[in-house]
Amino acid sequence: MELAGVGKRYGRGGRWILRGVDLAVRPGELVRIAGANGTGKSTLLRLVAGIERPSAGRVVRRGTAAYVPERFPPALPFDASAYLLRVGRVHGLSAAEARRRAGEWLDRFGIADRAGTPLSRLSKGTCQKVAVAQALLADAPVLLLDEAWTGLDPAARAVLDEAAAERSGAGGAVLFVDHDPARLAGLTTAAYRVGTDGALRLAEEPAVAVGGALMEVEVDVPDGGPLPGRLPGAPELTALAGTAVRLTVAAAHSDALLRHLLTGRPAVRVLAVRRREEER
Template sequence: MNDWPLRFEAELVRLGVQPQRARQLSVETAAQAGEHAADPDGFFGPAHLYARHLVAELRAPLPDTRCPTGRVMLRLTGVGKRFRRRTVLTGVDLTVRGGEVAAIVGANGCGKSTLLRICAGLTTPTSGTVHRTRRVGFVPQDGGTAGWLTADEHFTLFGVAAGMTPRKARSTGTHLASLLAWRPGRTQPVQELSGGTRQKLNLILGELHGPDLLLLDEPYQGFDQGAYLDFWRQVRSWRDAGRAVVVVTHLLHELQHVDHVLDLGAAA
């Protein structure tokens, strides 16, 4: 027998929903799938992910229901970086807790992407210290995907690297894609996708393994207006689910949505 409703209910309770309310939501959700003569697993995706999504949606319109900020996920103290004689970063300090969004802004060439790579651990800082939670998702500005593989194959590859089973990785990836209003084609290689759709895949791959800290380097490049709004809604839902998000951006009008702004200033 399908235990999707039970897993869904258990995850809702784990996320802080009252048990009685969780039961009611579980029954309603299963009935909704039944109305469409569909299996809840196929209709809503993995139970744990749909529970997270639902909780975030339920909490989104109520500003005062936002999770209180949690433990520190990232702390940079006096971080600097030199490439030979060129100093790119000096004395950067930043602390981001769970349930917070930090934006890194600055002119082109000021070291935003370098700082994000330092946060990820892919570039070593020349000076300063970095403390970071272990589970991290990184979304580079471009690249980061294999042109001849399909989206499903990317989900499998990245999911298995994170210790998931291929099936779970694919269903999670498909579900995350639906949150960005995208239904990946089964046979279409990534190189045939539009730039914006490729970026959606890029974003999903960073989130696939449910990291505590998301590092995003201008991930909305090529997004249309709808996808752009979906993206910021996703950022808010991650924040409300207690995750920490660091996003490199040059769109200053979005800074109202963030808790910290780190301005790296002019080009180095």
């Protein structure tokens, strides 16, 4: 996806909220958008999502976008499961696949027992989990997270951290806004800051950590076949004896990598998992 010379203001004589924004995000990138309150971070994500149109410039997005808004409207006439099913259908999933993915994400967020509860009767935190689930089940090429962690309990925040890493590792483009400067630290591929003048600039802080723990995952690949799909964290592969392979990946990506290996096709057998400290 790409933004070229994008500007946004409301009304012909209104103040420019964003101006001259150029941004290109490739598949597999995980990008932080930072800035003070009111500088246009949410507006930027809504432009990428296609919810709003730019006042100047152009937004080019290949494929659909899944979006978690800053505020989720809970007063919708659905229960949690029915709402997720409908969103899945909008994204082109079959009813069976949408139902399966809805159940999977409700379970991962620990709210499977609330599947039949109307959204209007859910707590704010549970509603936020549904808001996040509706974006994640789509498996869209572009994932947009606008303060999506706000209101989540620590366990759910960890699930969302992992899901964002999984999505970028699988080739999705992920843009996120969050008030916690440590959110996904060491995993982001770039960080930008929206200034009070509406311009978007590279953030001064480094987006990717230069050192840290590595995980080694040794697996046996049936018949020496290829590993399943694009692997989270872009691990380094080392052939071992027979059909075994060692995958070395940043520790922050290891959970997503293991989940992908164990649920992908063809299935692989995990032989060993070990931690190694190494400068990156």
